Amino acid sequence: MRIRSARTLPVAVAVAATVTGSLSWAPTASAQSADPTPPASTSSTPRNAAEPETGGVAILKKDPGGDVLAGASFALFDSAGKEAASGKTDAQGKLAFQDLAPGVYRLKEVSSGSNLHNTVDDQDVIVTPGTDTPLTIVDPFKDASVLLKAKDDKTGKLLAGSTVNIGSGDKTLLTLTTGSDGTATGKLPVNSLTGSDFWVRQVKAPAGYDIYKPSKAFKAKPGDPVTVTVTNAKTATTPPTTKKPTDEPSEKPSDKPSPDKPGKDEDVPALSASGAPTVDETASSTAAPAPAGSLAHTGAEATPWLIGGAGALIVVGGGTLIAARRRRTDNSTDDDSTAS
Numbered sequence: 001m002r003i004r005s006a007r008t009l010p011v012a013v014a015v016a017a018t019v020t021g022s023l024s025w026a027p028t029a030s031a032q033s034a035d036p037t038p039p040a041s042t043s044s045t046p047r048n049a050a051e052p053e054t055g056g057v058a059i060l061k062k063d064p065g066g067d068v069l070a071g072a073s074f075a076l077f078d079s080a081g082k083e084a085a086s087g088k089t090d091a092q093g094k095l096a097f098q099d100l101a102p103g104v105y106r107l108k109e110v111s112s113g114s115n116l117h118n119t120v121d122d123q124d125v126i127v128t129p130g131t132d133t134p135l136t137i138v139d140p141f142k143d144a145s146v147l148l149k150a151k152d153d154k155t156g157k158l159l160a161g162s163t164v165n166i167g168s169g170d171k172t173l174l175t176l177t178t179g180s181d182g183t184a185t186g187k188l189p190v191n192s193l194t195g196s197d198f199w200v201r202q203v204k205a206p207a208g209y210d211i212y213k214p215s216k217a218f219k220a221k222p223g224d225p226v227t228v229t230v231t232n233a234k235t236a237t238t239p240p241t242t243k244k245p246t247d248e249p250s251e252k253p254s255d256k257p258s259p260d261k262p263g264k265d266e267d268v269p270a271l272s273a274s275g276a277p278t279v280d281e282t283a284s285s286t287a288a289p290a291p292a293g294s295l296a297h298t299g300a301e302a303t304p305w306l307i308g309g310a311g312a313l314i315v316v317g318g319g320t321l322i323a324a325r326r327r328r329t330d331n332s333t334d335d336d337s338t339a340s
Contacts, residue, residue, distance in 0.1 A: 053129035056098035057107070060136045061089045063117055064191055068093030069139060071113030076125070077106040088113070100127045112139045116193065116222040143187040144196075144220035146228060150178045150206060153231040158182025162230060163204035168196060177204075188220055195221035200228050210235050 057076065061069045068089075075086040076097050084105060085097040104126055109119040117139040125133055150162030159182050166174040166188065176184040190196045197219050205211040209232035220226045 052101060054099045055102055055127040055129050056096060056100055056132035057085075057105070057125055057127065058132040058134045059089065059095040059097075059107075060134070061093040061095070062136065062138050063114075063193075064138060064140060065193055067193075069112065069114060069117065071111075072137075072139070073110040073113065075108045075110055076100075077108065079104055081106075086110075096132065098132070102127050102129045107135070109137065109139075114139070116142055118142050141190045141193070141222035144190050144222065145225040146174070146176075146186045146188055146220070147225065148176045148178060148184040148186070148200075149227065149229045150182055151229060151231050152209075153233045159206040159209065159232060161204070161206040162202060162232070164200050164202045164228075164230060166198055166200045166228070168198050173198075175203075178206075190220060190222045193222065195219045195224075200230065202230050202232075205232050208235055209233065 059074060061072045063069055068091075070089055070091045070093055072089045072093075072095075073086070074088075074095060076084045078084045078101075084100060087095050087097070089095045104124055106122055107125045108122045112119050118141070120137055120139060125135065127133060146166065148162075148164060150159040151157065152159060158178075160178050160180050162182075163175065163177040165172045166176065166186070174186045174188060176186050178184045188196075188198060197217065199215045199217050201215040202212045212230050212232055216228070216230070218226060218228060
């Protein structure tokens with residue numbers, strides 16, 4: 001009996017030792033997992049290293065004249081197209097977007113906040129860590145609306161086909177041509193709150209009209225409508241040529257004698273060989289005027305025949321005289337020869 005108890009004692013001690021060792025490990029493991037707060041130095045450092053540093057955008061809003069503009073609305077969108085921030089400029093024309101993650105954003109001007117100014121196009125903005133990106137945005141003045149009219153200078157009728165250039169200084173800004181209703185419209189840029197000066201010059205007149213050569217000046221303010229009118233006179237047509245009345249007679253006076261005016265032959269009576277008027281001519285020139293109803297040209301027409309007859313008589317008379325002289329000479333010769 002004693003030998004059996006001695007032999008079993010070491011087994012019991014070994015079992016007890018095994019149980020005792022497992023109990024001693026358990027309290028150590030449970031104490032480590034039950035600690036709820038790790039040391040501060042080991043927990044704060046990893047969180048600060050993971051958080052990125054932020055940035056911002058600072059906007060200053062002005063017009064072309066340098067005046068600040070309040071009430072302009074802006075929206076900022078991230079790379080995914082999601083709105084990241086929005087707001088309006090204050091009385092000093094300023095607006096700031098802060099606490100933005102670094103990256104590229106899209107800035108959109110929703111409204112200029114003014115009836116005289118237009119909005120600008122969308123633009124990209126880069127946000128960098130630890131700084132506010134400055135942006136100065138200048139809103140242009142609204143364009144002036146131009147209505148062109150071409151009219152007849154007499155009737156006021158609107159005319160199609162009138163082409164004009166509109167410009168400022170030495171630069172042409174706009175070219176307009178009136179349509180079938182005699183009008184045309186366009187936009188002119190204005191660079192001053194009080195307005196800008198422009199000129200209009202016609203370069204092509206409507207069909208059948210003379211071109212209007214002088215240039216006309218006018219002024220336009222931001223956003224205001226302005227009407228420009230050019231007038232044209234009709235092209236003068238060439239009338240058919242007509243002979244102007246003159247004091248000269250249309251036909252040359254006739255040389256023929258008339259009852260009121262004697263002919264040339266009657267004005268200067270023909271002379272005979274001796275220089276005196278012939279008997280027939282003298283009688284004709286001194287004869288009483290023909291009674292009414294008689295032929296007016298009888299004396300004038302007979303004059304050439306009388307002259308011809310007088311000439312013939314003179315020739316015959318001269319020939320007879322020469323023949324008589326010859327006879328006398330011949331007779332004298334014969335008498336002389338007989339006496340000898």
